[in-house]
Amino acid sequence: MKKMIAMLVVIAVVIGACGSSKPYYKTKKGKKKQKYYNDIQFGGKSASQMKRP
Known part of the structure; x- marks a missing residue:
């Protein structure tokens, strides 16, 4: 009985x-996109210099 309850x-x-x-922001794809947009916005890089995810 105890084993059955433990399994349940x-x-x-x-x-x-x-x-x-x-x-979405915790998935692999979401993390890549978040890094891309943060680099554009705060990293001083333009979109043409960045590799789009």
Whole structure:
């Protein structure tokens, strides 16, 4: 009985962690775009000098 409850708790935690999607700025693609736009805005580089993500 205890093993069954423990397995259900583990399954619930795994489903809860994987079920929600990440915000866009935390994804690999979002981080690249954020770096690109921050470099243009604050880095003093123009868009023509930057490699677009």
